[in-house]
Amino acid sequence: VWDDCLDLIRGQVGDQSFKTWFEPIRPIKLENDTLTIQVPSQFFYEYLEEHYVHLLRQCIQNELGPGGKLEYSVIVDSGSVKNQAYAVTLPNQRQHKSANNGWGKGADSPEVLNPFEMPSLDKNSRYSNLNPNYSFDNYIEGDCNRLARSAGIAVAEKPGITSFNPLMIYGGVGLGKTHLVQAIGNKIGEEGKNNFVLYVSSEKFTTQFTDAIKNNSIQSFTNYYLQVDTLIIDDVQFFSGKEKTQEMFFHIFNHLHQNGKQIIMSSDRAPRDLKGLQDRLLSRFKWGLTADLQMPDFETRMAIIMRKMQSDGIYIPDDVVEYLAYSVDTNVRELEGVLISLIAHATLNKTDINLELAKQTLKNIVHDIESEVGIDYIQKTVGEYFQISVEDLKDKTRKKEIVIARQVAMYLCKEYTNHSLKSIGYHFGGRDHSTVIHAVQSVSDMMDIDQKFAQAIEELKKKMKMKLV
């Protein structure tokens, strides 16, 4: 049976994932429609459950019929085996996981987020849809999120009462919007009052609404939403262009707001950039507070990694933590992804986590990490750091930010490559060597007088050194 499952799975997941996550599994027992498989670790089990539960369920039901179940047996460190009673049965019978290891549980995946798929919008049913793993406690604070986080706490303490209503959180993908808005919801829920907190993605709201139209059940749809005390709507950019849905949301929004109910929203961009949303809705958003989330800086990234390690009970040496915090600067989700792969590799190969392994892992994930610091690498790194294109660095532009970034890049080329001044100038759009000398001098001068600038250079230098190790 398991072999047949594997065949199915192989067609559905990538080679690498198959090797990593499915090959190590051993089938050990088949009894009364229940297949027991053995997995190498608790972490492994959790990962499978989080990422592949749909697939596994589908396979098991294909092979064993609708009553088919899957159980895991986890090899514990000592070599003994612990059984995880866990049923891959029907979707809404799925047990809610109790394991709280502090990792975000992929909030955007409805499977994890909604262990109890909302069966109907029955007025009497209250499903918050909140994922208990998202808390303020494990939401690391930094300059990147200070305003949003503290506004969130204020709202959670006095929902509907502060002037932060609605509270609108915006920021790029993977920067912690869902985590934050859910943490607010969870905190309100903890306060315990007879408080109906509802988290819903805009996508889900839209689906529910269109279903309600189809089924002639608009009445129960609105009744349901109008009894909410705190409404959390994630990713409102999804409403863009959906006129009817926006109208409905506008109606619900007004009603709740007038009745002193709290509304919390997230979006992947600032309200002014939300194309396709009606002005009257946008103007409502401005009634409260809008706060943005940025990519955490290096220190905050370190703190995030350490916090994850701590809650996972995993030890990662300092140099690896630093390396990861320096290298992964796109978004927090990616940072977590790299960390997960690293732990998985170490578990599978039964090795310790060290810098070598970290580099290897990262190499597999991040496409083009060159092996040596060269002009290209410096230009790319500096460009990313200052959010300026490499073209601009080489171009004639005299905009101040670009000039500074260009000088920094030249300075680093002088420090970390063997290129002559002439060659460096050549690689920056054919400038001459005196321009490079001037750049090197300006950067040193600026480092002396501007501490923030000096820090930025230090951070970039560490990126260079990481590469040289």
Ligand code: ADP
């Ligand atoms: P978004 O909704 O903005 O795409 P998420 O809220 O899903 O991002 O965050 C992605 C992952 O990063 C989640 O696992 C979340 O727990 C984690 N994360 C984001 N910001 C922080 C933070 N400040 N501290 C700890 N974890 C964070």
Ligand code: MG
């Ligand atoms: Mg999200």
